[in-house]
Amino acid sequence: MNALAATPEIYLDHISKTFARPGGGETFRAVEDLTLSIAPGELVALLGKTGCGKSTIFNMIAGLGAPSAGQVLVQGRDPFREFDLFRGKIAIVFQSDRLLPWRTAIGNVELGLDMLDVPREPRREQAQSWLERLGLKGHEHDYPHALSGGMRQRVAIARAFATNAPILLCDEPFSALDEHTAQRLRDEFVALVRQNRKTAVFITHSISEALQVGDRIGVLRRPARIAYDVRLSGADEHPAIRQRIQEILAE
Ligand SMILES: Nc1ncnc2c1ncn2[C@@H]1O[C@H](COP(=O)(O)OP(=O)(O)O)[C@@H](O)[C@H]1O
Ligand SMILES: [Mg+2]
Structure with a gap:
C-alpha cells in the first residue's frame, strides 16, 4: 500500500464517550476505547444491538458531538471543532426522513x-x-x-x-420500511455509493442488512467497541460470517 492509499478518510482513534447520569455523580459509558480506520471508497456497515452506542459514534463522525477521550479525524480534520469546514463534505441520512x-x-x-x-x-x-x-x-x-x-x-x-459530498453517513436509514422496500433500496443505495465513489458508514442493527450493504462489517459490543471487523468478498462466505456475528452478539 502506498502512503496515499493508507491515509484513512475516517479515523476513530481510541475514542470513548461518557454521559453524565441525571442527578450527577456516576457517568455512563456509551463508547469505550474504540478504534476504527476507514479508507476512501470503503462502505462500512457498523452493526450492533439497540443501545450499544451506534448513534453516539455516528454523531461523533458527523461532528455533532465530541468524544470524551481519543480523537475523531475525518479527512485528517476534527469534524466537531472544525464543523464549518465540513459543509458539503458530509451528507447524512437518518432513520426518519426528516x-x-x-x-x-x-x-x-x-x-x-x-x-x-x-x-x-x-x-x-x-x-x-x-x-x-x-x-x-x-x-x-x-x-x-x-x-x-x-x-x-x-x-x-x-x-x-x-x-x-464525498462522505455519506447513514443511521439505520431503512429500518422503518417494510422489508421488501428496504431490500430494493439497499441494493440501489450500494450501487449509487459505488458509482459515485463515496466513502460510506452505514449503521444497522440487522445482520442481514449489514451483509447486504457492507463491503466490510464492524460488529460492536456494548459499550461500543469493535468486537469483529470483517471484509466481505463473496456471498458464499456469508453463512459462516453470519454465524460468527450471531455468536458475538449473543455473548
Ligand atoms: N445524550 C445522551 N445522554 C445520556 N445518555 C445517552 C445520550 N445519548 C445516548 N445515551 C445512551 O447511550 C447508549 C447508547 O445510545 P445510542 O448511541 O443511541 O445507541 P444505538 O444507536 O446503538 O441504539 C444508550 O444507553 C443511551 O441511553
Ligand atoms: Mg441509534
Whole structure:
C-alpha cells in the first residue's frame, strides 16, 4: 500500500464517550476505547444491538458531538471543532426522513444545495436528476405527506447524494420500511455509493442488512467497541460470517 492509499478518510482513534447520569455523580459509558480506520471508497456497515452506542459514534463522525477521550479525524480534520469546514463534505441520512413537510420533494432536495449556495438553475437540475435516479420522476412536486415511507426515504437519499459530498453517513436509514422496500433500496443505495465513489458508514442493527450493504462489517459490543471487523468478498462466505456475528452478539 502506498502512503496515499493508507491515509484513512475516517479515523476513530481510541475514542470513548461518557454521559453524565441525571442527578450527577456516576457517568455512563456509551463508547469505550474504540478504534476504527476507514479508507476512501470503503462502505462500512457498523452493526450492533439497540443501545450499544451506534448513534453516539455516528454523531461523533458527523461532528455533532465530541468524544470524551481519543480523537475523531475525518479527512485528517476534527469534524466537531472544525464543523464549518465540513459543509458539503458530509451528507447524512437518518432513520426518519426528516423532510420539511411544507416543501415539495424537489424543494427538499434543493434545500441541501441551497445551503451550499448553489445557484438556482444548477440547483434545480441537480435535484431533478437525483430524484429521477431514485425513481421519483413525476413526484417532484408532491409534498411528503403524499408520498409513501419508501418514497420519502428515496427523497432523503436524493438529498444526500445531490450535495455531492464525498462522505455519506447513514443511521439505520431503512429500518422503518417494510422489508421488501428496504431490500430494493439497499441494493440501489450500494450501487449509487459505488458509482459515485463515496466513502460510506452505514449503521444497522440487522445482520442481514449489514451483509447486504457492507463491503466490510464492524460488529460492536456494548459499550461500543469493535468486537469483529470483517471484509466481505463473496456471498458464499456469508453463512459462516453470519454465524460468527450471531455468536458475538449473543455473548
Ligand atoms: N445524550 C445522551 N445522554 C445520556 N445518555 C445517552 C445520550 N445519548 C445516548 N445515551 C445512551 O447511550 C447508549 C447508547 O445510545 P445510542 O448511541 O443511541 O445507541 P444505538 O444507536 O446503538 O441504539 C444508550 O444507553 C443511551 O441511553
Ligand atoms: Mg441509534
